[in-house]
Amino acid sequence: MSEQVRNPRLEIEYCTRCRWLPRATWMAQELLTTFEAELGEVALVPGTGGVFEVRVGGEAVWSRSSDAAFTDAADIKRLVRDRIAPERPLGHSERQP
Template sequence: MTREPRLEVEYCTQCRWLLRAAWTAQELLTTFTTELGEVALIPGTGGVFDVRLDGETLWSRKAQNGFPEIPTLKQLVRDRIAPDRDLGHSDRR
């Protein structure tokens, strides 16, 4: 059974990015405790670090030339699942 919305963090096992992926998932689960239905860590290869929400890529390390800042990622998730939500310090630049 899949719960929605489903957030996926695909990470490169060759690069040993599991801890980064788990930390990213933890940050998003802590912020969106009731809005996210499921968070999945997906092992991959080839330098992948992609964050997807219901199949839509929110961040791709290769496409954006780096890892996402957590406040930016929280804003991207919020804009899709809780657009009226105030993220506090994550909304301030």
């Protein structure tokens, strides 16, 4: 019997006190739209203390520290892509060096 490979779980932990649920749901939508075939599931994880972290398979790919600004969706898409589908082009979201 062959073993089925499961696509990774992506988690977005967000601060409920900072009211970042809308940002987390928007980011989840962006990532699901871009990686619909590569992701197994996306979970929103309520947190506190100013947290906003994107994890793939339990490992952080991007985290907003308490003194850092948010990055844009294209940057987070590239980080997720590099983890789950490095050969995949991102089209117009891809910045040229």
